[in-house]
Amino acid sequence: MRSRRYVMTILVTGSTGTIGTQVLSFLDGHGAEIRALTRSPEKANLPAGVTPVKGDLADIDSFRAALHGVSTLFLLAPNAPDELTQAMLALNAAREAGVKGIVYLSVFKGEAYADVPHFASKMTVERMIDAYDLPATILRPAYFIQNDMRQKDALLGGGVYGMPVGAKGISMVDVRDIGEAAAKELLRREQAGAPLPREIYELVGPDALTGDALATLWSEILGRPIAYAGDDLEGLEQRLKGFGAAWLAYDMKLMMRRYQEDGAIATDEDLVRLTALLGHAPRSYRDFAEAAAAGWSRD
Structure with a gap:
């Protein structure tokens, strides 16, 4: 039987955003041809060897x-x-x-949080993947640890941790683990000679983080008293409106309400499975916080 040489060509959407940049970083050096979908190829700051491709998911002809x-x-x-x-x-x-392999970025606890619009949207996409038996890996990340870079002013200026995460606990995930997991699955599917069966991974961190626990952790790292600012969801929505659309601010408020009511805690099985995929334990919030504090002290 004649062997066939596959030319590895991976297209990364969201390529210039928080997650896309991590995916590109972890794909670097593995021999695949990498293309990055972007609305503005001339402005895209991409790693060497990555080819920008003009397009937008909102413009289906450009994406096709x-x-x-x-x-x-x-x-x-x-x-x-x-x-x-x-x-x-x-x-x-x-x-x-x-396309013989897909890695889709969904969300942790999407099925349970049926009243949160962007969670429900992702679960509908998962149902399509299942119904049509698409050769996909579904990655379900929890709340991103790096979102808390936005807490700098509250922590350093106000002495508070301001995100109203509540008291149930959230297994926040480091964006580097998301990028690494995605890259590993993209390469595994790309290097296979035929489409592979579906896989699902919960992308989570090792800690069940509450508002009070985060305040205590930041107090230790910063060497000063840090208090939890409380569960004010109305205040969160108003703050978010200052940075973006009202619908998105309300969507984020609904998500945080469910975090307060139900939490989003990983199981031991979730962590074991993710550790096997990454080849190392998921990164901890403390590691992030210590690095962030060190960077802030140099600013």
């Missing part, structure tokens, strides 16, 4: 063109009012284009 010659896809749909439509059209286009 970008899929030409692509064999494996990293799909990250943006937080947008039409997130579900964008993701489902992208999956249909990938299926029509003959």
Whole structure:
């Protein structure tokens, strides 16, 4: 039987954002041809060797063109009012284009949080993947640890930890673990000679973090008293409106309400499975916080 040489071509969506940049970083040096979907190729600051491709999930014709010659896809749909439509059209286009492997970024606790719009959207996409038996890895990240870089002013200026995460606990995940997990699965699927069965990974951290626990941790790291600012969801929504759309601020408030009511804690099985994928234990919040504090002290 004649052997076939596969040209590895991976397309990364969301390539210039928080997660996409991590995915590209961990793909670097593994021999695949990497393409990065971006609305502005001329402005994209990408790693050497990554080819920018003009396109946008909101413009289906541009995305279909970008899929030409692509064999494996990293799909990250943006937080947008039409997130579900964008993701489902992208999956249909990938299926029509003959893409043999997909890594889809979903969300941790999506099925349980049925009243949170962007969670429910991602679960609908997961149902499509299941219904059509698409060759995909579904990654379900918890709340991003690095979101707390935005707590700098509250911590240093106000002496408080200000995100109203509540008292149930959240197994926050480091974005580097998300990027690394995605890259490993993209490469595994790309290097396979045929489409592989579906896999699901919960992307979580090793700690069940509460508001009070985070305040205590920051007190230790910063060497000063830090208090938890409390569970004020109305205040959170108003603050978020200052940075973005009202619908998104309300969506984030609904998410945080569910964190307060139910938590989002990883199981031992989740952590064992993720550790096996990464080849190391998931990164801890303390490691992030110590590095962040060291950086702030140099500013």
